[in-house]
Amino acid sequence: MSGARILRYGVPPPFEFEAPSSWLGRLALAQGCSLEEIQVFLDIHADVDVDQMMYGKALAELRRRCSLPQTAFAIAGSVMAGLEKTGLGPWSLATTTRGTPAFRYCPACLRRRSTPHLDIHWRFIDWRYCPLHNCLMESVCWQCRTPVCYPQDMALSKAGRAGNASQRRCLNCTADLAAAKPCLVNPATSSALTELEACWLLNGRALLASLCSGTARYRAEGVGTAALRRRVYQEWLPLPQQWLRVERRLRSDRSLDNLVRESVRLRPREELKTPWGSVISLERW
Template sequence: MTTASRLVFVPSANIFEAPNSWFSRIALSQGATVGELLAMLRMKARDADFAFLSQETQEAAMALGIDLRDLKVACRVFHNFLRAGLEPRRFLLYEGQRPSYRFCPHCLKARSEPYFPVHWRFACWRVCPLHRCVMCDSCESCGMRVSLPRSMIHAGPKGEGVAYLSKCLTCGTSLAAIKTTPVDSFPGVVLAAWERELASNGRAVLAALYTGFVYVSADGPSRPLRKLAELERRGVIPNNPRFLAPERLIERFVTAEAIQASS
């Protein structure tokens, strides 16, 4: 990957896919590292989830036969995020300096070509609405969080490569096989009503970033996106990592299961 010829066998993007996810998959499809791909895309910023929006990168990608507009949701959400002037370190997940993601094992398992969607990058996206489970923070086997983009060609425990994003890129274990905490089991025990409400505010943030408007109440007026920063300061957006911390939830779930079994 040293010349700017059009790439072949580029995997299709899912419209919900995060740029960092797609770039990881594209690099693998070309037998290249992510660094090589990002250099060809003339991406200068560290975080490709934002850097893909630059005119220079859009043109470089088009010359390679990659249409970054295929990332339809990412284009709107990250554009609106920048427009709203929100603080990335408060709203997005990072592992050190690297972009990081939570994941739903059931979603990863259901996809023939696993990918990480935009909303899994957001600190406030705490519950998978499709599978009604708490999002996972890290690999169960090695404890590592998912950081993307990453060179899949050199991933895995021996650096021999990992073919799918449904596997941990550090130890190779399936992320799709992790047991989740269902939010609808043992109502009021595993998740209190206020926790469910706060978690649903997380989904509302993504809806706001997609539509470009914030609705504080169902029948109230729309507010500009910068309102999100104020709501975050007021503590009504579940960005705090201690909220729904996995170890505490598992403890509650196991206790509730034990109580049910003994009754």
Template sequence: MLPMHPQPQPGEILSSWMVRLAFANGFMLHTFYDKLLGYHAPIWNRDTDRDPSIALLTLLAQHTGHAVAELQTLTLLPYQGRLFDTPINGHWSWIRPVGVYHRKRKRPGMQFCPLCLAQSPTSYYRLPWRLALYVVCEHHQCVMEECCPACHAPIAFHRHGIGRGKTVDDEALRFCCHCHFNLTSMNPVFATWPDPPSWERLRRIIAAIEQGYWECGPLTPPCSLPFFIGLRTLVSVLSGRNGRQLRQRLGDTLGVEIPWNSPGQHDEFEYQSPATRLILLLAVAWLLEDWPSRFLSLCTRAHFTRSRLAERVDQLPFWLASVADTHLDRRRYLPNPAETLSAGQYLLAHGQKVIPRALVNILGLTADCMELVWKQWHESDKAM
């Protein structure tokens, strides 16, 4: 057992605790893990919070008295099955990428609240701060930060213990690892939004991450994963090229500008800034009010159809797919050959001529379908 093994703080993420563990014992990170604990595999050139090594967790468990299962709760793994199902090409929905490059971090995947860092007796980073859904601090209601305001570098607190000339400091996590700016000295930013109920609904959505469920309507039992899959679809549509009219109508209604992805930009929601993600989530929270009435009303004004919602609507969760199939399907109904044959036989049986106009009339179709039904009739008539 290590002489000093500080307990993980409430909601702390694994990498934060690992850094504090080394510093509490008076060692730099490489010396602590490689020389003292004897773990020679790479640690900081991978996203340890997202994909932790079982060997590393086992070693930490042996030296701190924590069970491996307990340490796994400090990682992003428990969100699988609640926020996302199976990662696609290394992309995890709702999880912010850190852009691992050797032991550096190229992307601002770790967010932070300056007030939380300042007010806690022990500065540490929280697990929910890696979530793209987490756009405002649940305690202080300020917009999350993602970079050092002085040098604009992503948060990489593990680099306090890497490299020559580095020192061990119990309060190192309060500072930028690149320019040593005091992150707790930042002035918090508080956003405005014209619809107060949207704020409350967004807070409930964020709370649903930990609760594990969300009410998806009368025809669907309380669920987590299906809800967040549908929510991710709405966010993507609203900020993408298919949602231009929807975005404009919603912006005009609320008197705000809804951000969207310009050509050449990375279009994944998880890559956007906290301010951008906040507006998009508040806009979707507004759409969810009185579901699906408000959403359908906006879709009608924006001429938004089923095909613009998703390429494969059948792969969407029921609470969203059922609305799209029932109310947004603008596809023209086309008869199959058997129906056209039956219509022609009915006309003949009643002494009427089989002509294109008569076929579309008896089938209840418009004139633009005449060419199709006439072709179907000729082909079926030849086959008889």
């Protein structure tokens, strides 16, 4: 690959909601080279949060260097441009305790994907549940408790060496992440949540909608509006420690098992509705 200025072959098309860091891992696999080589080629420093910086000129350059269409990463780019505009800061994005960019994941979403990949909104700490499957997002591998971090050199990981280089696998222990038992919770109907906790879940979803539309205000059903920066003072969104207590309670609450048969609300793809509830017109980008 060295010497080539533009990648024309072996470039996997990004999925509509995929995060650039997820795609970079898949790109290295498809190119049969190391992640480091890919990062050097694309002038992406290994210590930056590639999802956070991939919008505007940086995204245009990525598309050019990898022969990607203008719609590639349109949603990821819009969300991150929105994050920059609101001034919410990088602390809205999930990281490990060491500061490494991390994802949360929905096991049911991963199970349905023929090519496993990770969505841009799975990077946000306030995206706490999957509205498609009404379950809490998982933060770590259900088997070894390792966080899900990308970009990573999947081929060099334990899963890759075992022939399971896939974003559906824990790269540390090779467990199938889609096999995690979902913690089902529906903010619209669940009696396991207080009204405020249900609002927190819905507001997290609304936050993504507002970032995507580039506005500095957000609105959740029946909740009203608030300036994003006032989140702490007005309790529109919880502090991480506040939510940790809620999540611990929910995950040990056996009454949640009664919610297993709650209906799964899947939306037809052709509606072009985002998982965070707004309708997207790709022409805007």
